[in-house]
Amino acid sequence: MTPALELEALAVDFASDRGPITAVEDVSLRVLPGRTLCVVGESGSGKSVSILAAMGLLDPRRATVRAQGLRLGNVDLLTLTDDRRRALNGDRIAMVFQDPMTALNPYLRIGTQLTEVLDVHRKMAKNEATSQAIAMLRAVGISAPESRMRSYPHELSGGMRQRVVLAMALLCQPDVLLADEPTTALDVTIQAQVLQLIRDSQARTGMAVVLVTHDMGVVAHMADDVAVLYGGLVVERAPVADLFAAPRHPYTRALLASIPSAAQRGHRLQAISGVPPSPQARPPGCVFAPRCAFAAPICQTVRPVEETLADGRTVRCSRHADVLHG
Ligand SMILES: Nc1ncnc2c1ncn2[C@@H]1O[C@H](COP(=O)(O)OP(=O)(O)O)[C@@H](O)[C@H]1O
Ligand SMILES: [Mg+2]
Known part of the structure; x- marks a missing residue:
């Protein structure tokens, strides 16, 4: 193989x-x-x-x-x-670091950062990207993912941030x-x-x-x-x-x-x-x-x-x- x-x-x-x-x-x-x-x-x-x-x-x-x-x-x-x-x-190929903040932009909402990945790599339309991002946040165990999409990284705990980074890495x-x-x-x-x-x-x-x-x-x-x-x-x-x-x-x-x-x-x-x-x-x-x-x-x-x-x-x-x- x-x-x-x-x-x-x-x-x-x-x-x-x-x-x-x-x-x-x-x-x-x-x-x-x-x-x-x-x-x-x-x-x-x-x-x-x-x-x-x-x-x-x-x-x-x-x-x-x-x-x-x-x-x-x-x-x-x-x-x-x-x-x-x-x-x-x-x-x-995707990467998750020890410190989730190295992968997150502190000034952008979680949802913006996730949908951007699908825009860049998949040229995905906004609506579809949003629903895929929400589904991925749910898959990595984030509750109420729809409202989390509007959060900024600093509003999340360390564990939540690492889940978001993992979601971002797994999106594609x-x-x-x-x-x-x-x-x-x-x-x-x-x-x-x-x-x-x-x-x-x-x-x-x-x-x-x-x-x-x-x-x-x-x-x-x-x-x-x-x-x-x-x-x-x-x-x-x-x-x-x-x-x-x-x-x-x-x-x-x-x-x-x-x-x-x-x-x-x-x-x-x-x-x-x-x-x-x-x-x-x-x-x-x-x-x-x-x-x-x-x-x-x-x-x-x-x-x-x-x-x-x-x-x-x-x-x-x-x-x-x-x-x-x-
Ligand atoms: N940007 C850098 N410039 C110079 N030396 C570096 C740099 N990054 C890492 N090193 C050196 O490379 C070696 C391996 O580092 P690293 O891969 O970070 O180790 P670790 O196994 O702890 O992850 C270390 O001696 C480190 O000091
Ligand atoms: Mg190291």
């Missing part, structure tokens, strides 16, 4: 006074239609930058994006013109929804409701979901597949059950060991002793070597490549075979 979204060897450099900073060094991700890929990893590992690159939202004056491939279904995103690329956003039935910590700012009950809305919508439309999260409970609940990022690299990719049952990268192992029960909701990834490398000071060998319980001399000098194992998962570790028994 053709992946709904595929990133192959994505790299992103930011310009700085002291030369380019490689924020993302080598990230490959793929998600099939109807499936959910959870992306996990400590703060600064490159999750948001990878998502923004996939959306084409990085400022080209500051960021250089390179990749072997970047595809939305059969569409090659690397060779599209800027105009055609932009036209896909909010239509075939995108093939891919990218959600970057969409529920981090919400309380646990609302968080569960918003995640359920994403699942319901996925079940209806078969969209693929890429969900960035810190919460391993969310991973256990939502993921089909998981990608673990560390220091701008994907260090392991696996189906969720395989990853929880037998992590193969020492970082994944440490990550899972740092929570009492990986399947328990609400437990966040805890810091592993030591700090992740800054993009300006990545070690020459394996980026995780300075914090790794399994590090051998080879790990200090050789940057491991991503290897595909017999069971189909990928791992980036010279010593992955020792990790299972270590």
Whole structure:
């Protein structure tokens, strides 16, 4: 099956006074239609930058994006013109951020913002757009949606705003929804409701979901597949059950060991002793070597490549075979 979204060897450099900073060094991700890929990893590992690159939202004056491939279904995103690329956003691929206000205009009514999406992408007449927007607000659990259409963002609670943003993202039935910590700012009950809305919508439309999260409970609940990022690299990719049952990268192992029960909701990834490398000071060998319980001399000098194992998962570790028994 053709992946709904595929990133192959994505790299992103930011310009700085002291030369380019490689924020993302080598990230490959793929998600099939109807499936959910959870992306996990400590703060600064490159999750948001990878998502923004996939959306084409990085400022080209500051960021250089390179990749072997970047595809939305059969569409090659690397060779599209800027105009055609932009036209896909909010239509075939949509995004929900952690802070709903980044996606909402504080000066426009909710209804205006929702119907504009359908005007831009579908050239839909006002009346029809209004009724579709109302139906979508109802679908994401907003009561009295007709009167909510006239509200401004500041008149809504944080949970309501995130529902509105989700409604906006889902209006055109995108093939891919990218959600970057969409529920981090919400309380646990609302968080569960918003995640359920994403699942319901996925079940209806078969969209693929890429969900960035810190919460391993969310991973256990939502993921089909998981990608673990560390220091701008994907260090392991696996189906969720395989990853929880037998992590193969020492970082994944440490990550899972740092929570009492990986399947328990609400437990966040805890810091592993030591700090992740800054993009300006990545070690020459394996980026995780300075914090790794399994590090051998080879790990200090050789940057491991991503290897595909017999069971189909990928791992980036010279010593992955020792990790299972270590
Ligand atoms: N606009 C930017 N300019 C320079 N560096 C950036 C920029 N955005 C992010 N970075 C750096 O890129 C790295 C990855 O950031 P990010 O993707 O936001 O991490 P996270 O995994 O927490 O989402 C970090 O080291 C961050 O400091
Ligand atoms: Mg982030």
